[in-house]
Amino acid sequence: MFHRPILASVAPLILASCSGDLSALDPAGPYAGAIADLWWIMLAGAMAILTLVIVLFGLVLFRPDFGRSLSAKGWMIAGGLFLPVPVLIALMTYGMAQGEYLIGAWQNEPVMARVEARGAMWRWDFRYPDIGADMSTTETLHIPAGGVVEVRVTSADVVHSFWIPRLAGKIDAVPGHETVLRIKADVPGRYAGICAEYCGAGHAGMRFTVEAHAPETYRQKLNALTAEVPAS
Amino acid sequence: MRVSPFIQILTGFIIWSAAFLLLYATQATGCHLGWHELDIGPVSVLRLLLTTIFVLVLALLGGLFWSARQVKDRSADTSETLTQIATTVHIAAIVSTLITFSGLFWLTLC
């Protein structure tokens, strides 16, 4: 995360407004980190292009002669093709490569735990096939910290979207279909999750919490948790 | 056959968008039916199918570009200009096809 030292020294006030439970700019793991990096790269690129345009505009205002060496058509080709096309191709390639990394195609890091998330109007249910077929929680997802967790996401009714901004990107929860997302929390803690696809009147309240436990205590915590709930 | 230059201007990107839909639909269907797991030589059936569609679309756009260049109606200036625009639009459609669909060669399909 190359941006941290620069930004922390230049604009602490701006950075302070980027933290928070649902901030994708405050990543707590490598997948969210990759997305935040892309965001910073795009911001830097946008700033560079804006600066270039403002400088050109200033030159036009104060030195009307400077652009005469290039014809009007030349300017159109330079500004309309040679500037944007390589930038867009580079961004697209980088974005796609990052997508490959995010879905796990380019890594051999072992999956530490597998969980299932099911969206329903308007709550999230989680299951833990690794630990027990009948083990489930509602509104809180328990994961081990420090390792890759594979989440199989689906829906009971309409299309929802499973999103933990500080841990990973979002993925659609589609009825009758399973989508797979990798998440990873570097350290134990609580992270907020939210439904990111409008799904009806209760959409805004369709939140959940992720509790990342130390890997040694993960299994134990989950067992204790389900033991507390009286069997019906 | 004489085709209105207006239609020529439109066809390139209409074909591009039809190809977009076709590739997307084939990819989704193939993933659902497991075609990405059947291999023919070094590639999967799904990738081969998508590549075939890609090549066919390129050939179609190339053919249209070629035919647009052949048609030169010297009788009217506007028609001449429009034909020129049509060939340029065809080049743009070919370049867009190459750029936007190139992911099907190297990205994970499902």
Ligand SMILES: [Cu+2]
């Ligand atoms: Cu929802």
